[in-house]
Amino acid sequence: MKMIVDLGKDSYPIFIEKGILTKLDLYIKDVFQGKKIMIISDDNVYGHYGKQVEDVLSKQYEVSSIVVEHGEKAKRFDILPSLYKQLLNAKITRTDCIIALGGGVIGDLAGFVAATYLRGIPFVQIPTSLLAQVDSSVGGKVAVDLPEGKNLIGAFYHPKLVLIDPTTLLTLSDHFISDGMGEVIKYGCIKDAKLFEQLLNYQDFKDLYQDIDQIIYRCVDCKRIVVENDLYDFGDRLILNFGHTLAHAIEQYYHYENYSHGQAVGIGMVQLTHISEQTGMTVPGTADLIASLLEKYHIPTACGLKTKDLLQAISLDKKNIHSSLSYVILKEIGQTIIYKGSHDFVLNKEVI
Structure with missing residues (x-):
């Protein structure tokens, strides 16, 4: 199943298909022709799908990963400097790409990092939770939390692509x-x-x-x-x-x-x-x-x-x-x- 979110220059496709994780490279190459991809995931999701996604993407790209602790605490504002430093150490540039592999927290966090690192680099949403697949991966809202409240620091920043594989729900x-x-x-x-x-x-x-x-x-x-x-x-x-x-x-x-x-x-x-x-x-x-x-x-x-x-x-x-x-x-x-x-x-x- 495919649909297009029609936002003019910010338009992007959404694909919903069981097993799509096994052929991510075929979809990503249509929206990203750079060299390096940084996957941002959490310790739960990465354990299930990180190696598989890395192996598929490594056919065409230089792939590395940042793995954060799972849960809402991963969206703390004060975690950002460590993420930016890891991107710099990996020599990620504005022509490279970030992939958000995980649920709503990872989508929000990775999207905000993509929106703000070097004034914005491309990113792709691969939501693995039901909440992220039906809601948070679509619409361009990205954010991190302050102690005073949730999503208080954020932006509207749209992905280049959303890939939804419902088989990931079987491990939830x-x-x-x-x-x-x-x-x-x-x-x-x-x-x-x-x-x-x-x-x-x-x-x-x-x-x-x-x-x-x-x-x-x-x-x-x-x-x-x-x-x-x-x-x-x-x-x-x-x-x-x-x-x-x-x-x-x-x-x-x-x-x-x-x-x-x-x-x-x-x-x-x-x-x-x-x-x-x-x-x-x-x-x-x-x-x-x-x-x-x-x-x-x-x-x-x-x-x-x-x-x-x-x-x-x-x-x-x-x-x-x-x-x-x-x-x-x-x-x-x-x-x-x-x-x-x-x-x-x-x-x-x-x-x-």
């Missing part, structure tokens, strides 16, 4: 499957009611996997359409943040340890929808419907936090524009509106 733990399913369900909520209904009909992820190429394609296609219409996240693209205002605050409160991103998004979607139902903006029963689907894929729907504990994190949210937060609200499954409001909108619920 149940934890990372549920993490990615939080974002899959998000797309059903905001843009694709038929996808939402389809997800309800599977018994479990093993049952869903028979259609995984199609499901990834539908999620990515939803994101492609939104990104093409709103590249810099001030209009339609905001709908991709459904559940994220609460999710990022929950992640930060727990120092990115208690809940993965997709799990926090699940909690955020349900709890925000409970609030919007109470205000009459959302069809009654929608939050419970989302919760039932999340529970099928073992995603939490509440965390027992007092909302006042999240105030500081919410105030730093990047959707805070002109002292007003943009909340993504469901009218019903598949239909969204953007509601401009203060912190009080979510703080009116004592516990989430």
Whole structure:
């Protein structure tokens, strides 16, 4: 399966195919004719796929790798100098290429390094987690974290190519499957009611996997359409943040340890929808419907936090524009509106 993200001079193709890792060189040579490739990966993913990817690419390129510790801590701002130094030591130039091999953290980190090293060098996304395949590898958002919050230092910087191999999902733990399913369900909520209904009909992820190429394609296609219409996240693209205002605050409160991103998004979607139902903006029963689907894929729907504990994190949210937060609200499954409001909108619920 192939699609093009049409962004003029920044356009790039996305390929979704089981086994594509075995022939990466055939796709990369169409977008990169340089000599050197630096793979950036983490210690988990590299152990599964690093040698295979190096061997395939070494047919045509000089290949080296940087392997970081897995987890959100790999995106700390203070890790950047060591990465830049390794690129300099490898004599990586502006005509060379970085490959992001891993999940969303690696995609964000490697993309930010590519955007900022020597004022920008080409990079390719090879997402290996479900969350990265359906969401974070597409759209050009790259970033690192500050102690005060997630993704506060970043850029819009697009890859030359995205290569998605769904067979990498077979090596993921149940934890990372549920993490990615939080974002899959998000797309059903905001843009694709038929996808939402389809997800309800599977018994479990093993049952869903028979259609995984199609499901990834539908999620990515939803994101492609939104990104093409709103590249810099001030209009339609905001709908991709459904559940994220609460999710990022929950992640930060727990120092990115208690809940993965997709799990926090699940909690955020349900709890925000409970609030919007109470205000009459959302069809009654929608939050419970989302919760039932999340529970099928073992995603939490509440965390027992007092909302006042999240105030500081919410105030730093990047959707805070002109002292007003943009909340993504469901009218019903598949239909969204953007509601401009203060912190009080979510703080009116004592516990989430």
